[in-house]
Amino acid sequence: MNSLTEGKQSASGRAIERVRRGLGRRHAAERRFRLYGLAAVCLSLLFLSVLFVSIFRGGIGAFRQTFIRLEVFFDPDVIDAGDPGSGDYGALVKRSLRGMFPDVTGRGELRELYALASTGAAFQLRDMALASPDLIGRKEAVWVPADDDVDMLVKGVYDRRLPESGRRTSDRQLAWIDRLEAEGKIARRFNSLFFLNGDSREPELAGIRGAVMGSVYALGLTLLLSFPIGIAAAVYLEEFAPDNRWTRLIEVNINNLAAVPSIVFGLLGLAVFINFMGLPRSVPLVGGLVLALMTLPTIIIAGRASLKAVPPSIREAALGVGASRMQTVLHHVLPLAMPGMLTGAIIGMAQALGETAPLLMIGMVAFIVDVPGGWTDPSTVLPVQIFLWADSPERAFTERTSAAIMVLLAFLILMNAAAVLLRRRFERRY
Amino acid sequence: MSKKTIVALAALLAANIVPGFGQSGRDHINIVGSSTVYPFATVVAEQYGKTTRFKTPKIESTGSGGGFKLFCAGVGVEHPDITNASRAIKSSEGATCAKNGVKDIIEVKIGYDGIVLANSKKSGALRLSAKDIFAALAKQIPDGSGKMIPNPNQTWKDVNPSLPAVKIEVLGPPPTSGTRDAFVELAMETGARKFQALADLRAKDEKAFTAIAHNIREDGAYVEAGENDNLIVQKLQANANALGIFGFSFLDQNSDKLQGSYVDGVQPTFEAIAGGSYGLSRPLFFYVKKAHVAVIPGMKEYLAEFTSEKAWGADGYLSDKGLIPMPEAERKAVAKAVKELTPMKFK
Numbered sequence: 057m058n059s060l061t062e063g064k065q066s067a068s069g070r071a072i073e074r075v076r077r078g079l080g081r082r083h084a085a086e087r088r089f090r091l092y093g094l095a096a097v098c099l100s101l102l103f104l105s106v107l108f109v110s111i112f113r114g115g116i117g118a119f120r121q122t123f124i125r126l127e128v129f130f131d132p133d134v135i136d137a138g139d140p141g142s143g144d145y146g147a148l149v150k151r152s153l154r155g156m157f158p159d160v161t162g163r164g165e166l167r168e169l170y171a172l173a174s175t176g177a178a179f180q181l182r183d184m185a186l187a188s189p190d191l192i193g194r195k196e197a198v199w200v201p202a203d204d205d206v207d208m209l210v211k212g213v214y215d216r217r218l219p220e221s222g223r224r225t226s227d228r229q230l231a232w233i234d235r236l237e238a239e240g241k242i243a244r245r246f247n248s249l250f251f252l253n254g255d256s257r258e259p260e261l262a263g264i265r266g267a268v269m270g271s272v273y274a275l276g277l278t279l280l281l282s283f284p285i286g287i288a289a290a291v292y293l294e295e296f297a298p299d300n301r302w303t304r305l306i307e308v309n310i311n312n313l314a315a316v317p318s319i320v321f322g323l324l325g326l327a328v329f330i331n332f333m334g335l336p337r338s339v340p341l342v343g344g345l346v347l348a349l350m351t352l353p354t355i356i357i358a359g360r361a362s363l364k365a366v367p368p369s370i371r372e373a374a375l376g377v378g379a380s381r382m383q384t385v386l387h388h389v390l391p392l393a394m395p396g397m398l399t400g401a402i403i404g405m406a407q408a409l410g411e412t413a414p415l416l417m418i419g420m421v422a423f424i425v426d427v428p429g430g431w432t433d434p435s436t437v438l439p440v441q442i443f444l445w446a447d448s449p450e451r452a453f454t455e456r457t458s459a460a461i462m463v464l465l466a467f468l469i470l471m472n473a474a475a476v477l478l479r480r481r482f483e484r485r486y
Numbered sequence: 487m488s489k490k491t492i493v494a495l496a497a498l499l500a501a502n503i504v505p506g507f508g509q510s511g512r513d514h515i516n517i518v519g520s521s522t523v524y525p526f527a528t529v530v531a532e533q534y535g536k537t538t539r540f541k542t543p544k545i546e547s548t549g550s551g552g553g554f555k556l557f558c559a560g561v562g563v564e565h566p567d568i569t570n571a572s573r574a575i576k577s578s579e580g581a582t583c584a585k586n587g588v589k590d591i592i593e594v595k596i597g598y599d600g601i602v603l604a605n606s607k608k609s610g611a612l613r614l615s616a617k618d619i620f621a622a623l624a625k626q627i628p629d630g631s632g633k634m635i636p637n638p639n640q641t642w643k644d645v646n647p648s649l650p651a652v653k654i655e656v657l658g659p660p661p662t663s664g665t666r667d668a669f670v671e672l673a674m675e676t677g678a679r680k681f682q683a684l685a686d687l688r689a690k691d692e693k694a695f696t697a698i699a700h701n702i703r704e705d706g707a708y709v710e711a712g713e714n715d716n717l718i719v720q721k722l723q724a725n726a727n728a729l730g731i732f733g734f735s736f737l738d739q740n741s742d743k744l745q746g747s748y749v750d751g752v753q754p755t756f757e758a759i760a761g762g763s764y765g766l767s768r769p770l771f772f773y774v775k776k777a778h779v780a781v782i783p784g785m786k787e788y789l790a791e792f793t794s795e796k797a798w799g800a801d802g803y804l805s806d807k808g809l810i811p812m813p814e815a816e817r818k819a820v821a822k823a824v825k826e827l828t829p830m831k832f833k
Contacts, residue, residue, distance in 0.1 A: 224741065
């Protein structure tokens with residue numbers, strides 16, 4: 057008896073001994089495992105911060121733009137007060153530049169002088185005169201955008217110490233710019249043009265408003281179509297549909313569609329909406345339809361998952377007190393599932409916001425200057441604008457590309473924040 | 487959302503969309519085509535949009551071939567009015583056009599574009615000949631006895647003893663690009679003809695010659711860097727030994743960091759390309775549907791803007807963007823043909 061318990065004790069003692077011996081190793085393994093996880097988090101944070109810092113550093117310059125102060129005399133001999141839209145405003149710009157440097161003569165020299173101001177200066181003066189015709193006959197100090205080469209030089213992107221042949225600004229232009237800077241007639245100011253203008257081939261005039269409006273129209277339509285259709289499909293499949301071969305087939309297909317490369321939706325849009333239905337190319341109407349098709353599976357899958365997460369007791373209780381199936385779904389299940397569905401929809405929309413591939417096929421990768429005013433005006437979207445600028449030869453577009461990426465990121469963060477907020481606001485716990 | 491709001495939203499949406507379905511008229515010009523002509527056409531379009539009462543034309547960059555495909559699909563507002571091209575229209579494309587009822591096409595030559603081989607200013611400018619380019623980049627080259635062998639050249643010195651002993655590393659456009667087509671035709675073919683064995687082959691069997699002359703090596707010396715020329719520019723700055731192939735406008739914009747290689751003794755400058763002494767240059771075009779000129783508002787004015795001296799002239803704004811203008815007499819002849827809307831004749 058005694059020896060038996062002794063034997064037992066020694067056996068358990070041996071087991072404990074073995075556990076103790078292994079304990080150090082197991083703890084070390086656990087520490088290592090945690091460290092791996094932490095390292096993974098740190099590494100992805102590092103990549104993310106490198107990305108953000110490089111985009112931020114590249115793009116921050118685009119929010120400030122070099123302007124030149126011109127003394128413009130709105131000469132009534134050049135501009136007809138009765139028809140201020142058709143005057144030669146370029147001549148006014150040239151005249152005021154000559155006025156600042158009266159000693160510049162000769163065709164080549166004058167050409168270099170005129171190149172300091174953007175070609176958009178003339179249009180700016182025209183818009184001013186159109187807005188307030190009483191300017192005509194008066195002298196006015198106007199800040200006009202400088203040419204992109206001047207802008208790049210003032211911002212220090214171009215190296216001014218290089219020999220003249222290796223620079224895009226001549227020695228003469230350098231001297232003029234220095235004099236203007238000393239006189240306070242060149243200044244870097246907030247670049248409102250970037251937010252107010254459509255696309256342009258002159259970097260100093262190019263803006264993202266056209267692309268932002270295009271994105272708003274296309275995504276608005278996407279949301280209007282894909283959200284109700286997606287929710288209806290999810291509710292039917294989850295709450296009403298019988299479980300048979302057909303519904304299982306549909307379910308598999310929806311899951312597959314969510315994984316289909318987005319360009320396939322673009323080809324579908326080209327074939328159905330443009331070639332078959334005869335809708336115009338390059339319009340947010342078709343873009344929105346294509347993006348809606350693309351986001352539908354995401355919304356349906358997220359919707360079904362959040363419907364599944366509503367406990368069956370809620371449905372049983374509602375049915376138990378005599379609610380019909382429709383009342384059960386509309387009054388009890390759907391409100392509880394809504395936060396999850398909204399999150400799914402917003403994530404789907406954020407994905408659609410960053411999409412270019414399907415839009416390539418339906419002609420939305422295009423140069424469009426006019427800001428779209430409706431669903432059938434030609435337009436591009438934000439990511440396409442980034443793509444187009446990244447491919448432009450002018451150097452000043454590099455920083456505009458980064459700035460446009462910053463705007464796109466801001467929209468994405470905003471949408472994701474909205475998803476979090478909605479979830480917080482409507483979420484209920486049992 | 488109340489029922490009323492939903493109904494109101496739906497009505498608003500319908501009201502906005504419905505006019506689009508008919509598409510009976512179009513108030514803007516629709517342009518497609520080459521990505522090489524795109525930077526020039528867009529400048530003209532923008533100027534035109536700002537100075538006339540018409541809307542700014544819409545320009546899609548589809549590539550020359552893709553542009554012709556859309557352009558030749560038919561006549562009517564749903565088809566583009568103009569297509570840009572970095573090469574002349576092929577007779578097969580002309581036949582497609584004719585089959586689909588696109589009969590009268592006006593060809594407008596707008597100027598020249600130079601193709602440059604550039605490297606970083608950190609290393610010296612290369613002095614190449616067309617023969618060197620072929621010997622460095624062809625997949626197969628003839629050996630001493632005229633037999634074709636896989637390209638053995640690893641450094642520029644292997645190609646030509648006067649060149650530096652630097653590894654051959656060339657970043658260039660992929661086969662889908664018009665720039666690649668032009669480069670192969672202008673540089674590789676010319677270079678291939680300089681080899682006696684290949685010149686003989688050309689006289690005998692032109693197809694076999696083209697197959698060899700157009701075949702670029704795939705062993706890593708030539709890197710397909712994608713359609714984005716800015717990417718090539720950035721890679722050249724990082725790698726001083728690499729050479730890049732792209733359009734002149736990108737060299738022009740990055741003249742502080744890059745230099746063009748001499749080709750047959752001529753460096754790619756604006757003057758050399760305009761004067762015709764630099765060999766690697768090609769004409770650029772756009773094509774207009776005559777049937778659309780009277781239908782789409784502002785077509786005549788767009789053509790006038792493009793062919794005006796202030797646009798394509800020697801000091802015009804297109805030359806600031808890197809387009810090499812045609813000689814004055816040729817500009818006048820083309821402008822006259824455009825004004826009279828003279829359709830081109832297919833050979």
